[in-house]
Amino acid sequence: MASRKIKSIEDLKNLREEGLKKWEESLKSGVTFVVGYGTCGIAAGADEVLNAVQELASGSKVVKVGCIGMCWAEPLLDVVYPDGMRVSYMAVDRDRAEQIVESALKGEVYEKGIVGVIDLRHELFGEPERQFPYPRLWDHEFYKKQVRIVLKNCGIVDPESITDYIALGGYSALAKAVLEMTPEQVIEEIKTSGLRGRGGAGFPTWLKWKFLRDAKGKVKYLICNADEGDPGAFMDRATIEGDPHSVIEGMLIAAYATGATKGYIYIRAEYPLAVKRISKAIEDARKLGLLGKNILGTKFSFDIEIREGAGAFVCGEETALMASIEGKRGVPRPRPPYPAEKGLWGKPTNINNVETYANVPKIIANGGKWYAQYGTEKSKGTKVFALAGKVNRTGLIEVPMGITLREIIFEIGGGIIGGKKFKAVQIGGPSGGCIPEQLVDIPVDYESLTSAGAIMGSGGMVVMDETTCMVDVAKYFLTFTQAESCGQCVPCREGTKRMLDILVNITEGRAKMEDLHTLEWLAVNVSKASLCGLGKTAPTPVLSTIRYFRDEYMAHIVDKRCPAGVCKALVSYYIDPSMCRGCSLCARNCPVGAIYKEGNVFKIDQDKCIRCGSCVSSCPFGAIKTEGVA
Amino acid sequence: MEEKFGVPRDPSYLIKALQNIQTKKGYIPFEDAVEVAEYLGVPLTRVFGVATFYEQFRLKPRGKYVIRVCQGTACHVKGSKTLLDFLRDFLGVDIGDTTEDGLFTIERVACLGACALAPAVEVNGTIYGKMDPDKLRELIIELKEAERNGEQKN
Ligand SMILES: Cc1cc2nc3c(=O)[nH]c(=O)nc-3n(C[C@H](O)[C@H](O)[C@H](O)COP(=O)(O)O)c2cc1C
Ligand code: FES
Numbered sequence: 001m002a003s004r005k006i007k008s009i010e011d012l013k014n015l016r017e018e019g020l021k022k023w024e025e026s027l028k029s030g031v032t033f034v035v036g037y038g039t040c041g042i043a044a045g046a047d048e049v050l051n052a053v054q055e056l057a058s059g060s061k062v063v064k065v066g067c068i069g070m071c072w073a074e075p076l077l078d079v080v081y082p083d084g085m086r087v088s089y090m091a092v093d094r095d096r097a098e099q100i101v102e103s104a105l106k107g108e109v110y111e112k113g114i115v116g117v118i119d120l121r122h123e124l125f126g127e128p129e130r131q132f133p134y135p136r137l138w139d140h141e142f143y144k145k146q147v148r149i150v151l152k153n154c155g156i157v158d159p160e161s162i163t164d165y166i167a168l169g170g171y172s173a174l175a176k177a178v179l180e181m182t183p184e185q186v187i188e189e190i191k192t193s194g195l196r197g198r199g200g201a202g203f204p205t206w207l208k209w210k211f212l213r214d215a216k217g218k219v220k221y222l223i224c225n226a227d228e229g230d231p232g233a234f235m236d237r238a239t240i241e242g243d244p245h246s247v248i249e250g251m252l253i254a255a256y257a258t259g260a261t262k263g264y265i266y267i268r269a270e271y272p273l274a275v276k277r278i279s280k281a282i283e284d285a286r287k288l289g290l291l292g293k294n295i296l297g298t299k300f301s302f303d304i305e306i307r308e309g310a311g312a313f314v315c316g317e318e319t320a321l322m323a324s325i326e327g328k329r330g331v332p333r334p335r336p337p338y339p340a341e342k343g344l345w346g347k348p349t350n351i352n353n354v355e356t357y358a359n360v361p362k363i364i365a366n367g368g369k370w371y372a373q374y375g376t377e378k379s380k381g382t383k384v385f386a387l388a389g390k391v392n393r394t395g396l397i398e399v400p401m402g403i404t405l406r407e408i409i410f411e412i413g414g415g416i417i418g419g420k421k422f423k424a425v426q427i428g429g430p431s432g433g434c435i436p437e438q439l440v441d442i443p444v445d446y447e448s449l450t451s452a453g454a455i456m457g458s459g460g461m462v463v464m465d466e467t468t469c470m471v472d473v474a475k476y477f478l479t480f481t482q483a484e485s486c487g488q489c490v491p492c493r494e495g496t497k498r499m500l501d502i503l504v505n506i507t508e509g510r511a512k513m514e515d516l517h518t519l520e521w522l523a524v525n526v527s528k529a530s531l532c533g534l535g536k537t538a539p540t541p542v543l544s545t546i547r548y549f550r551d552e553y554m555a556h557i558v559d560k561r562c563p564a565g566v567c568k569a570l571v572s573y574y575i576d577p578s579m580c581r582g583c584s585l586c587a588r589n590c591p592v593g594a595i596y597k598e599g600n601v602f603k604i605d606q607d608k609c610i611r612c613g614s615c616v617s618s619c620p621f622g623a624i625k626t627e628g629v630a
Numbered sequence: 631m632e633e634k635f636g637v638p639r640d641p642s643y644l645i646k647a648l649q650n651i652q653t654k655k656g657y658i659p660f661e662d663a664v665e666v667a668e669y670l671g672v673p674l675t676r677v678f679g680v681a682t683f684y685e686q687f688r689l690k691p692r693g694k695y696v697i698r699v700c701q702g703t704a705c706h707v708k709g710s711k712t713l714l715d716f717l718r719d720f721l722g723v724d725i726g727d728t729t730e731d732g733l734f735t736i737e738r739v740a741c742l743g744a745c746a747l748a749p750a751v752e753v754n755g756t757i758y759g760k761m762d763p764d765k766l767r768e769l770i771i772e773l774k775e776a777e778r779n780g781e782q783k784n
């Protein structure tokens with residue numbers, strides 16, 4: 001099939017049928033093993049599982065898939081039986097893999113540690129869903145409230161196989177757009193869907209496309225922003241690793257609608273696996289003629305090139321990103337002119353986020369109205385979030401807009417680790433804010449989040465509990481933005497530095513009340529006066545934590561105390577000699593050797609202590625105390 | 631067309647060229663920077679402007695194993711700072727520096743995208759999730775041992 005080109009809708013249909021037939025045959029030929037092999041799976045030990053399965057089931061098919069979202073349960077191993085039942089196992093290690101494989105090869109189901117089952121015949125061939133004697137995976141609390149549109153294929157199909165993607169209906173939305181619709185109709189359909197940019201600001205996608213369509217000039221560019229700079233977010237990584245073709249198809253449809261002639265995907269270098277998968281996907285699409293000249297036998301031509309970022313957060317900002325593609329320092333420039341007028345190399349350009357593009361094929365295939373049934377009045381469809389932090393089930397989720405934070409954190413996420421108290425959730429990364437417990441019932445949509453002092457952002461969601469210090473969080477983000485400021489404009493370069501100085505003083509117990517006022521004043525003005533979005537939004541984490549956690553700031557400033565016990569200068573650990581039994585567990589657990597024996601009891605060397613708290617959790621007698629904590 | 635450093639002769643490939651050099655040599659030697667400038671027809675100041683602007687580039691050699699501790703939000707709230715403190719103490723070098731035996735360099739990195747398994751650490755491209763000082767210590771000892779036995783790990 002490699003050298004074959006798709007020149008018409010018939011060619012595409014034939015390939016799809018072949019793909020489905022191949023699946024049918026593959027199912028019949030015996031059990032298939034599926035290993036979750038995204039970055040998260042690998043980090044959790046997927047290689048060990050993969051090796052074990054390949055060794056023990058050498059005659060069987062073993063497939064590597066992207067992230068299905070259950071990062072907390074990694075490494076994941078699935079067994080697909082000939083009848084199409086796919087059984088998912090969580091937290092698999094070598095031993096468990098052996099037992100699972102052994103049963104599977106006998107045609108039996110190993111019953112321990114099943115997270116759920118999927119009817120693959122239903123997913124692949126659209127047959128009516130059957131009941132199996134095990135719980136449905138999609139009924140698991142983690143999935144029950146999710147709506148998987150962007151992530152539909154992630155973790156289900158082999159991301160490195162274009163035939164798999166086509167068999168599942170892939171590239172048929174492209175065919176529909178190019179063969180049956182005018183560019184204006186495509187834009188109209190996107191308008192009906194209500195899709196707004198998923199990269200942060202939520203600008204209506206159709207309008208941006210229309211700007212580019214209406215822009216004059218023969219050469220127009222399309223850019224996919226896969227820089228994913230928010231530290232604590234991995235939606236775009238997972239989408240590209242799990243379903244790269246959906247992004248390519250989305251870009252193709254956008255190119256057709258806007259008249260763009262060439263596309264760039266700008267992706268961070270910290271994501272080598274995603275780079276590898278998207279590169280292969282582009283190559284495969286090119287081989288089939290889905291990228292290149294005269295796509296599907298029409299006059300429409302488009303190709304995509306990859307450019308890797310080099311570790312600069314500001315390059316997520318669109319004008320800086322374009323400078324970086326041009327091979328320059330990633331320094332933003334004032335807008336207007338907007339990219340649609342003067343973009344890459346001065347030519348009209350449209351830039352969208354990965355998830356924005358990944359939504360497009362589904363909207364064209366099912367119609368804008370279908371998409372708009374999900375979500376709220378002003379925020380349509382679904383949003384992918386990277387759920388991380390102090391929550392039990394961390395992972396990748398896709399939820400309908402309008403869902404509440406409570407549902408996300410307590411139902412999907414299964415609540416706070418160790419039954420601790422929920423404190424806040426940080427949304428939107430360095431440009432976003434913290435939403436406190438009292439607002440946990442607000443709906444997730446662009447407007448509600450903004451009015452609560454956060455932003456939708458690109459989808460990072462970091463959950464914080466009572467052991468997180470909110471002043472430290474503000475300091476953390478300012479440290480980040482201050483370091484990432486490109487240094488071009490004074491408000492951002494100097495302003496964030498002064499703000500950080502104050503925050504450091506607060507966390508080290510050297511600040512006065514008037515410093516807090518200076519901090520607020522600076523925050524407001526840095527936000528007003530900075531040139532680009534980085535500086536404009538850098539104060540948001542500070543302002544939102546002051547707004548909701550002023551008492552915590554006061555505790556640091558007035559009482560010289562860090563209630564969460566995080567700010568090192570304000571806490572110290574000591575061992576209560578009357579409770580110490582001299583068992584030495586703490587000393588053995590101390591990562592820096594700060595605990596020594598004196599007489600019959602142990603003591604902590606305050607100069608060496610890094611206040612990590614390992615000793616506290618290791619002491620069976622509760623003899624280790626903290627000073628300065630609430 | 632002539633290709634050097636794995637890129638066409640087009641100044642927009644400056645970043646890619648530097649990336650290719652660094653992948654091969656671990657850092658950007660001065661001579662290579664000069665050669666890239668000549669090849670792409672850009673001033674040397676621009677090469678250094680770019681090389682110092684982006685976090686990824688190194689102008690001095692690094693250790694054989696580069697241990698990168700994630701500084702992302704998820705890792706931060708799950709205690710990545712403890713990992714850095716531990717590494718500095720255990721290896722006896724500061725962030726950005728290399729141990730005397732040339733084996734280990736400690737670096738910080740903004741989010742590795744493994745946030746769900748925070749805190750995360752990357753060693754020469756392999757990401758380890760749910761790290762703690764104990765696991766880090768074991769890993770380093772393992773690498774040192776492999777080194778002594780002349781094996782290449784990672
Ligand atoms: C400092 C800064 C960083 C940004 N980082 C990203 C990013 O990592 N990914 C992204 O898609 N958009 C990012 N954006 C937003 C982009 O500038 C741009 O608005 C977006 O890519 C447009 O795509 P959309 O309309 O599909 O959302 C960033 C903006 C700023 C100001
Ligand atoms: S925050 Fe560390 S991997 Fe994302």
